[in-house]
Amino acid sequence: MPASPALSRLQPQPEADLVRRAARRDADAIRQIIKRHNQRLYRLARAVVGSNADAEDVLQEAYLRAFTSLDSFRGDSSLATWLSRITLNEAFARLRSQKRLKRAAPADVATGQSQIIPFPTAISGDDPERTMAQRQLLHLVEQATDDLPHAFRIVFVARVIEGLSVEETATLLGLRPATVRTRLHRARKLVKDRLEAQVGPILVDAFPFAGTRCERLTEAVLARLDLLK
16 A cells, blocks of 8 residues: 555655655755755864854855756765765865965954854753753863864764764765874864863764754755745
8 A cells, every 4th residue: 555645755755766856956855855964064064164154155055066966966975975075075165265365365464363153052941050051061062173173173073973984984085094093083182182171071962053044054055046936
């Protein structure tokens, strides 16, 4: 007996089916793909460019590039890997552009001290004191991650926060597995030392990208693809 339409909508759609529908500019399929991959792609982008606003800009451009060239996706890798590579390419391109602008800027422009941009969290507000403590701990984790050297930060985000394997991280970043292991070891020690000096070991659950922000970016991508009715 075939599944009812309502039940079918509740079941996760197979990746190949979503890709085919998205290639036909099906807005619902595009929404599902974005929601499935937003968290990872946002975290990877932010690990490269270092700010919320730049990461969202990178993500928009990456999605536009992906959804206007889905015909080039052959399934040789997973959709997640393909989207991650596009996102990282966009992020590194933006980083190079920012560096060129800094070099071209007048020498007397005061740069000031780098500022950590607060990240939205998904912490419940039922217990105000607990919520405040959790936010403070989460901020320390995010700040320690932001302060990592760039080469270490992207590996740390991919391996520790996103849970990619050594091999997946090496493939994604074009590194040797041994290099990934070395950078991860050094990154973990830097973060551990930073946190232990302040509050001791903490569990990392940082850089969320969901809810309203996810919805806003999804609608922005669809609008730029001229798919909003």
